[in-house]
Amino acid sequence: MAEANINDNEVDIVIAAFHSDLTAFLNEWKPIFSRFHLIIIKDPDLKEELRIPEGFNFHAYTKSDIDKAVGSSNSHLFSGYSSRYFGYLISRKKYIVSVDDDCLPAKDNMGCLVDVVSQHIANLKTPATPFFFNTLYDPYRKGADFVRGYPFSLRSGVSCALSCGLWLNVADWDAPTQALKPGQRNSRYVDAVLTVPAKAMMPVSGINIAFDRELLGPALVPALRLGGEGKFRWETVEDIWCGMCAKVICDHLGLGVKSGLPYVWRSERGNAIQSLKKEGEGMKLMEKVVPFFQSVRLPQSAATVEDCVVEMANIVKEQLGQVEPMYGRAADAMMAWVKLWKSVGSG
Amino acid sequence: MAEANINDNEVDIVIAAFHSDLTAFLNEWKPIFSRFHLIIIKDPDLKEELRIPEGFNFHAYTKSDIDKAVGSSNSHLFSGYSSRYFGYLISRKKYIVSVDDDCLPAKDNMGCLVDVVSQHIANLKTPATPFFFNTLYDPYRKGADFVRGYPFSLRSGVSCALSCGLWLNVADWDAPTQALKPGQRNSRYVDAVLTVPAKAMMPVSGINIAFDRELLGPALVPALRLGGEGKFRWETVEDIWCGMCAKVICDHLGLGVKSGLPYVWRSERGNAIQSLKKEGEGMKLMEKVVPFFQSVRLPQSAATVEDCVVEMANIVKEQLGQVEPMYGRAADAMMAWVKLWKSVGSG
Numbered sequence: 001m002a003e004a005n006i007n008d009n010e011v012d013i014v015i016a017a018f019h020s021d022l023t024a025f026l027n028e029w030k031p032i033f034s035r036f037h038l039i040i041i042k043d044p045d046l047k048e049e050l051r052i053p054e055g056f057n058f059h060a061y062t063k064s065d066i067d068k069a070v071g072s073s074n075s076h077l078f079s080g081y082s083s084r085y086f087g088y089l090i091s092r093k094k095y096i097v098s099v100d101d102d103c104l105p106a107k108d109n110m111g112c113l114v115d116v117v118s119q120h121i122a123n124l125k126t127p128a129t130p131f132f133f134n135t136l137y138d139p140y141r142k143g144a145d146f147v148r149g150y151p152f153s154l155r156s157g158v159s160c161a162l163s164c165g166l167w168l169n170v171a172d173w174d175a176p177t178q179a180l181k182p183g184q185r186n187s188r189y190v191d192a193v194l195t196v197p198a199k200a201m202m203p204v205s206g207i208n209i210a211f212d213r214e215l216l217g218p219a220l221v222p223a224l225r226l227g228g229e230g231k232f233r234w235e236t237v238e239d240i241w242c243g244m245c246a247k248v249i250c251d252h253l254g255l256g257v258k259s260g261l262p263y264v265w266r267s268e269r270g271n272a273i274q275s276l277k278k279e280g281e282g283m284k285l286m287e288k289v290v291p292f293f294q295s296v297r298l299p300q301s302a303a304t305v306e307d308c309v310v311e312m313a314n315i316v317k318e319q320l321g322q323v324e325p326m327y328g329r330a331a332d333a334m335m336a337w338v339k340l341w342k343s344v345g346s347g
Numbered sequence: 348m349a350e351a352n353i354n355d356n357e358v359d360i361v362i363a364a365f366h367s368d369l370t371a372f373l374n375e376w377k378p379i380f381s382r383f384h385l386i387i388i389k390d391p392d393l394k395e396e397l398r399i400p401e402g403f404n405f406h407a408y409t410k411s412d413i414d415k416a417v418g419s420s421n422s423h424l425f426s427g428y429s430s431r432y433f434g435y436l437i438s439r440k441k442y443i444v445s446v447d448d449d450c451l452p453a454k455d456n457m458g459c460l461v462d463v464v465s466q467h468i469a470n471l472k473t474p475a476t477p478f479f480f481n482t483l484y485d486p487y488r489k490g491a492d493f494v495r496g497y498p499f500s501l502r503s504g505v506s507c508a509l510s511c512g513l514w515l516n517v518a519d520w521d522a523p524t525q526a527l528k529p530g531q532r533n534s535r536y537v538d539a540v541l542t543v544p545a546k547a548m549m550p551v552s553g554i555n556i557a558f559d560r561e562l563l564g565p566a567l568v569p570a571l572r573l574g575g576e577g578k579f580r581w582e583t584v585e586d587i588w589c590g591m592c593a594k595v596i597c598d599h600l601g602l603g604v605k606s607g608l609p610y611v612w613r614s615e616r617g618n619a620i621q622s623l624k625k626e627g628e629g630m631k632l633m634e635k636v637v638p639f640f641q642s643v644r645l646p647q648s649a650a651t652v653e654d655c656v657v658e659m660a661n662i663v664k665e666q667l668g669q670v671e672p673m674y675g676r677a678a679d680a681m682m683a684w685v686k687l688w689k690s691v692g693s694g
Contacts, residue, residue, distance in 0.1 A: 109456060132637060133549035135511060135606050136518060137537060145531065148521040148580065149550030149587035151633045164482060171483060174495040184492065190484060192537040197547030202480035203496030233495065240496035259482050286498045290479060 006121050012213075013117070014039045014087035014098040017060075018231055020048035027053055028104045032115050036097075039087040041066075043231075044079050061086060069344055074336055080229055081206065081236045082222035085337075088213065089345045095121055096220075097210040100233070103264035106168045109189050119262035120163045120210035123193055127157025128256020130198040138193040138258070157195075161216035161255040162246055165208035166190075170266040172205045174283060175234040178272035193260035198251045201294050204243020207233060208264045211246075215255060218305045218341045219246040223330040224289075226282050232270035237282035241330065244293040249308040252298045285326070292320060309338050353468050359560075360464070361386045361434035361445040364407075365578055367395035374400055375451045379462050383444075386434040388413075390578075391426050408433060416691055421683055427576055428553065428583045429569035432684075435560065436692045442468055443564075444557040447580070450611040453515045456536050466609035467510045467557035470540055474504025475603020477545040485540040485605070507542075508563035508602040509593055512555035517613040519552045521630060522581040525619035540607035545598045548641050551590020554580060555611045558593075562602060565652045565688045566593040570677040571636075573629050579617035584629035588677065591640040596655040599645045632673070639667060656685050 013036050019025070022040070026033070030053075038058035042050055050060055066086050067075045078086040084098055097120050106114045126140035132154050139146045139155070146155050171186035178184070196202050211220060224241035250257050296319075302311045313334035321328035360383050366372070369387070373380070377400075385405035389397055397407055413433050414422045425433040431445055444467050453461045473487040479501050486493045486502070493502050518533035525531070543549050558567060571588035597604050643666075649658045660681035668675035 131641075133543055133547050133606075135513065135549055135552070136533065143531065143533065143535060145518070145520055145524050145528070147550050148519045148524075148552065149584060149590075149633060150521075151637045152630060153634050154637070166482065171492070172495045173492055174497075177492050177495075181492070184490065186483065186490065188490060188538060190537060190539040191535060192539060194541075196480055197544050199546050200480050200544030202482055203494050205482070205495065237496060243496075259480075283499060286496060287500055290498045290501070294478075 006118065008035050010094045011036045011117060011121065012039050012087070012091040012093040012096055013037070014041070014084050014091070014096055015101055016081065016084035016087075017042050017046065017050055017101055019101060020046055021051040022101065023051055023053045025101055025104070026056060030055060031113065032105060032117055036117065037093070039091060041078070041083040041087050043083050044075070061090070070340055074340060077222050077333055077336060080231065081233075082225070082238050084206070085220065085222040088217060088220050089340060091213060092346055094212060094214050095124060095210060096213050098206065099264060100207045102267050102269045103167070103208060104267065106263040106265040109191060114262050114264075116165065116208065116262040116264060120165065123163035123258045123261070124160050124210060124212050126160065128160035128195040128258055129154065129157045130195050130251070130256050133197055137260070138195070141193065158254050158256050159212070159215060160195075160258055161212045161250055162204070162257045163210045164204050164257065164259040165210070165262045165264060166260065167207060167266045168263050170268060172207055172233060175272045175275040176283070178234060179276055182272065189263060190260065193258050196247070196257045196259050201244055201247060201290060202259065203240050204246065206239030206242070207266065208262070216246060216250065216305055217345065218309050218338060219249045221245055221309055221334050221337045223333045223337070224285070224326065225329070225333075227326070228281060230275065232275055234270070234272065235275050235282075237285065240286070241289065244289065245309065245312055248293055248296055248298065248312065249305060252302065252308055253305070285324075288320065288323065306338050306341065309334050353465065355382050357441045358383045358464060358468065359386050359434070359438040359440040359443055360384070361388070361431050361438070361443055362448055363388050363390060363428065363431035363434075364393065364397055364448055365390050366448060367393055368398040369448065370398055370400045372448055372451070373403060377402060378460065379452060379464055383464065384440070386438060388425070388430040388434050390430050391422070408437070417687055421687060424569050424680055424683060427578065428580075429572065429585050431553070432567065432569040435564060435567050436687060438560060439693055441559060441561050442471060442557060443560050445553065446611060447554045449614050449616045450514070450555060451614065453610040453612040456538060461609050461611075463512065463555065463609040463611060467512060470510035470605045470608070471507050471557060471559050473507065475507035475542040475605055476501065476504045477542050477598070477603050480544055484607070485542070488540065505601050505603050506559070506562060507605055508559045508597055509551070509604045510557045511551050511604065511606040512557070512609045512611060513607065514554060514613045515610050517615060519554055519580060522619045522622040523630070525581060526623055529619065536610060537607065540605050543594070543604045543606050548591055548594060548637060549606065550587050551593065552580075553586030553589070554613065555609070563593060563597065563652060564692070565656050565685060566596045568592055568656055568681050568684045570680045570684070571632070571673065572676070572680075574673070575628060577622065579622055581617070581619065582622050584632060587633070588636065591636065592656065592659055595640055595643055595645065595659065596652055599649065599655055600652070632671075635667065635670065653685050653688065656681050
């Protein structure tokens with residue numbers, strides 16, 4: 001487990017609440033979360049009052065808080081799984097750690113509790129190496145280094161802006177995979193963090209991520225929403241779209257993205273077979289979306305993250321908007337988000 | 348540990364012998380190697396007779412065998428660490444597994460002996476996924492799969508041509524790193540195999556590799572030789588150059604390269620501080636070589652591996668040959684190698 005020297009005031013933990021009773025969830029996380037400030041966003045569709053146990057420093061936001069802050073014309077951006085993006089918007093901290101409310105702390109191969117915050121912040125505070133792949137994984141980790149042949153001029157690395165954690169037990173398969181292999185669980189704890197190379201695209205999952213909000217904040221954008229987006233991860237692709245935007249922007253600006261540790265333990269939720277129809281829509285979209293993000297190039301003039309999101313929105317509108325109106329709406333959402341970041345956020 | 352269904356006749360194990368007495372080395376490997384044919388190449392500088400224990404099906408080649416097969420004008424290609432390439436050349440098997448003679452079998456996290464052949468062949472027999480990164484590593488491994496958002500059209504993958512294994516104990520640091528951190532050992536067994544994404548370059552180490560000779564053979568080329576190349580890995584860069592050639596060719600032809608399992612256990616050998624001067628030369632070269640391989644693009648007309656090596660040699664000669672004569676000699680070696688592959692090899 002990496003040990004990062006963390007200032008409590010540098011971190012906001014953002015939780016989107018799909019269940020009103022967060023008692024069991026938060027009590028499990030208490031050893032890890034209690035020293036940090038929590039931003040809890042209540043799913044706008046959730047009727048009951050939130051139940052939050054004692055011992056946490058938190059601020060909870062409801063639909064009316066969202067409406068008040070962003071205006072009712074923008075509040076649709078923050079429904080369902082995208083409600084957490086409201087937390088990203090209002091945070092003023094350097095780092096955001098965000099974990100789904102169906103996840104609990106995992107244990108490593110030695111049986112020790114994984115400190116998800118410490119590992120994410122260590123990933124973000126140490127450099128990333130997107131321009132040459134280190135075969136022994138993260139060279140900045142204790143006991144690791146650059147392997148023979150790694151150019152010295154690339155060994156100082158670049159700033160890491162996004163850290164993508166993984167999942168034990170219920171892995172982030174899509175609904176068809178989970179439906180075909182209902183008993184399949186991920187039990188392999190891979191003790192590694194790696195920088196995803198520049199120009200390589202990946203499916204970023206929003207289940208367990210952290211980012212440097214000051215470096216990359218506006219790129220974590222709520223944009224692509226499926227018509228039938230539901231309350232299970234496999235019914236959504238908002239995080240996949242957002243992750244590819246963020247990766248393209250990191251590549252363009254010379255920032256790094258890491259993947260691997262820390263793990264969380266994901267619990268059972270939902271029925272994959274019932275979700276098949278909804279997910280099918282998202283799966284089909286990926287066939288167009290992935291080649292698009294693999295080939296899109298931002299103009300040199302885009303020098304800030306906000307610039308990059310605006311440019312990306314323009315290109316999405318132009319190249320994908322005509323294919324399918326959903327992409328056009330994603331582009332509109334990206335434009336609206338950048339405006340909000342500048343007015344409501346810290347942009 | 349992956350279980351590959353291996354036909355003994357598909358595999359040649361190639362060993363370059365820098366020590367005359369291979370008894371201890373081969374006896375340790377007996378449980379894994381004894382069912383396969385071994386090609387043993389005696390380092391041309393080694394004077395004593397090879398000592399090979401009973402129980403192995405092998406063919407040993409000496410300097411005079413090399414001279415006879417390739418002609419004395421070409422035999423300089425196969426000196427020192429490059430002697431193993433003679434084994435690649437004369438093999439007629441589909442798969443080559445090559446392990447340095449200072450390596451012994453490793454144990455995994457459960458204390459089980461790692462079957463290096465089985466894991467390499469499993470890596471080569473299952474598809475690679477260079478065009479989109481799977482965050483849960485090799486999706487074809489037992490218990491693994493593609494994560495949500497992975498396009499279905501990319502899930503059949505491409506053929507894997509090169510499998511790069513790793514090292515426990517003495518890792519493949521360069522001489523300066525080892526000299527600075529003399530006590531540093533790699534003790535982290537990372538239980539993962541991943542496809543190195545297309546266009547990402549990496550330092551391929553020749554210590555523990557396997558490849559599909561029918562798919563990629565001529566790309567494993569002995570080319571860049573340091574003036575002071577010695578008998579320790581950290582005094583060489585031939586494998587780093589060869590690996591970048593192979594990676595560029597795989598990217599061009601749509602083949603995959605995997606990295607990770609299997610591990611071997613590397614023993615102590617050499618004095619890093621004494622090697623610093625020799626290695627310094629190789630390290631300096633990497634600063635030019637890496638950007639070159641990152642940007643080189645082969646013409647569409649290069650449709651076979653042989654074509655690709657010839658094209659690459661031409662580009663090396665043109666773009667790097669004027670900078671430093673060593674690169675020009677590397678280009679000449681690549682041309683000579685392709686000719687040999689066609690005449691002596693199975694090309």
